[in-house]
Amino acid sequence: xxxxxxxxxxxxxxxxxxxxxxxxxxxxxxxxxxxxxxxxxxxxxxxxxxxxxxxxxxxxxxxxxxxxxxxxxxxxxxxxxxxxxxxxxxxxxxxxxxxxxxxxxxxxxxxxxxxxxxxxxxxxxxxxxxxxxxxxxxxxxxxxxxxxxxxxxxxxxxxxxxxxxxxxxxxxxxxxxxxxxxxxxxxxxxxxxxxxxxxxxxxxxxxxxxxxxxxxxxxxxxxxxxxxxxxxxxxxxxxxxxxxxxxxxxxxxxxxxxxxxxxxxxxxxxxxxxxxxxxxxxxxxxxxxxxxxxxxxxxxxxxxxxxxxxxxxxxxxxxxxxxxxxxxxxxxxxxxxxxxxxxxxxxxxxxxxxxxxxxxxxxxxxxxxxxxxxxxxxxxxxxxxxxxxxxxxxxxxxxxxxxxxxxxxxxxxxxxxxxxxxxxxxxxxxxxxxxxxxxxxxxxxxxxxxxxxxxxxxxxxxxxxxxxxxxxxxxxxxxxxxxxxxxx
Numbered sequence: 001x002x003x004x005x006x007x008x009x010x011x012x013x014x015x016x017x018x019x020x021x022x023x024x025x026x027x028x029x030x031x032x033x034x035x036x037x038x039x040x041x042x043x044x045x046x047x048x049x050x051x052x053x054x055x056x057x058x059x060x061x062x063x064x065x066x067x068x069x070x071x072x073x074x075x076x077x078x079x080x081x082x083x084x085x086x087x088x089x090x091x092x093x094x095x096x097x098x099x100x101x102x103x104x105x106x107x108x109x110x111x112x113x114x115x116x117x118x119x120x121x122x123x124x125x126x127x128x129x130x131x132x133x134x135x136x137x138x139x140x141x142x143x144x145x146x147x148x149x150x151x152x153x154x155x156x157x158x159x160x161x162x163x164x165x166x167x168x169x170x171x172x173x174x175x176x177x178x179x180x181x182x183x184x185x186x187x188x189x190x191x192x193x194x195x196x197x198x199x200x201x202x203x204x205x206x207x208x209x210x211x212x213x214x215x216x217x218x219x220x221x222x223x224x225x226x227x228x229x230x231x232x233x234x235x236x237x238x239x240x241x242x243x244x245x246x247x248x249x250x251x252x253x254x255x256x257x258x259x260x261x262x263x264x265x266x267x268x269x270x271x272x273x274x275x276x277x278x279x280x281x282x283x284x285x286x287x288x289x290x291x292x293x294x295x296x297x298x299x300x301x302x303x304x305x306x307x308x309x310x311x312x313x314x315x316x317x318x319x320x321x322x323x324x325x326x327x328x329x330x331x332x333x334x335x336x337x338x339x340x341x342x343x344x345x346x347x348x349x350x351x352x353x354x355x356x357x358x359x360x361x362x363x364x365x366x367x368x369x370x371x372x373x374x375x376x377x378x379x380x381x382x383x384x385x386x387x388x389x390x391x392x393x394x395x396x397x398x399x400x401x402x403x404x405x406x407x408x409x410x411x412x413x414x415x416x417x418x419x420x421x422x423x424x425x426x427x428x429x430x431x432x433x434x435x436x437x438x439x440x441x442x443x444x445x446x447x448x449x450x451x452x453x454x455x456x457x458x459x460x461x462x463x464x465x466x467x468x469x470x471x472x473x474x475x476x477x478x479x480x481x482x483x484x485x486x487x488x
Contacts, residue, residue, distance in 0.1 A: 003125050009102045010119030019103040022220045023062040029085045030059050041081045046258040054248045063245025064221040072307025073250035075224040079182045086128040094122040098177040106215050133176035137189035143196050147171045148208045178218050186223040194240045201243040259288040267315045277322045278335040280448040289374035299358030299366045314347040329419040335447050338454040341371050372462050379459035386463045400432035402465050405479040415474035427453045
């Protein structure tokens with residue numbers, strides 16, 4: 001159908017256009033996508049077998065929907081992606097404030113215009129991108145904002161009495177007629193405002209001041225809410241919950257692979273950063289493992305959640321840390337080092353809510369310890385498990401590395417801003433590390449092997465086989481008992 005040739009109501013009838021409600025529109029287009037095995041919510045990962053099937057069932061049931069989950073669980077993204085299930089264009093009565101369907105007008109303006117001009121009524125077309133309205137629920141939101149109020153200026157200009165419904169100024173919800181309307185953080189909306197939504201959801205009635213209006217609005221409502229809000233800031237009133245057809249629980253990624261996919265998709269990385277900074281696979285896994293450790297940490301409030309934005313901003317900070325180091329050193333290209341992870345601490349401290357014990361430790365200390373815990377967790381998947389109890393005569397796979405440090409009376413230092421050449425030569429001096437990697441990680445590339453070497457040192461520290469001291473310019477590794485034995 002060539003919409004540019006359809007400019008009047010008569011043209012629309014001749015084209016045999018069939019009008020449908022937005023819920024039917026979403027349902028029909030979803031059915032087509034499912035039949036054609038198309039992806040319905042592009043760019044959302046980890047929900048393929050959980051959230052998305054439930055969301056599709058709610059759309060097929062023509063329900064209003066509440067997405068309930070912690071921060072950073074793609075609730076708003078899912079809401080915005082529903083636009084892809086709408087028709088590309090829909091017709092509306094030209095000049096209508098509330099996108100009146102010419103076949104089913106609901107405003108006084110549209111009804112009078114169609115009555116006057118009939119088939120000559122001018123028609124405009126609304127693109128799917130314009131059919132999304134979003135409101136963040138804040139304590140200052142009023143009924144006038146979302147539903148409407150009497151406009152005294154309009155009444156004065158048109159010389160109308162307050163009894164005339166033309167003096168009404170429509171709020172966001174009526175103006176979102178035939179659109180997807182999202183209210184974010186619903187529990188933050190005052191109870192009296194939530195009450196105002198009752199009739200709109202169930203009967204389609206709009207109540208503005210003393211007017212008896214019958215506006216059967218055609219809206220797909222989608223709400224988002226955080227379980228934490230139910231106790232900390234507010235709640236969803238029971239009658240409103242009763243009128244929401246489906247409540248769907250969102251969640252964080254269940255595995256590192258999915259989390260990496262999300263981070264790499266969402267992180268804003270410049271092309272020259274991609275060319276100048278090489279990121280080993282293990283570094284990407286370690287970054288995601290830090291977030292997994294944070295969600296399980298006794299120092300972090302689990303009810304508040306740890307957003308997926310933590311790993312996204314941390315990845316951006318990680319690249320910038322390496323980029324800055326390379327710029328200072330004059331290297332055109334560099335590889336991520338484990339010491340660069342100190343640069344992601346600001347991304348962690350600003351995105352976690354600490355419990356009392358965490359506040360006592362300090363946000364920076366908690367963040368630094370999370371890096372160590374993540375190293376420890378991943379190490380067990382890559383190398384033999386370190387047995388705490390073993391017979392004295394038995395040799396372990398890490399004995400040679402620990403012995404090397406025992407002979408370093410002044411310790412072993414890795415400075416943060418070393419040039420790549422110097423950094424590699426210092427790590428190459430630890431010959432037992434090459435033997436260890438050769439036996440258990442022989443498939444590593446040359447570039448990745450240096451990250452792995454530093455990773456092994458951090459892991460041995462976490463297992464108390466080495467000690468580590470962080471100073472302003474870098475990190476010092478030592479044998480934990482060598483100094484006592486030698487008398488230093």
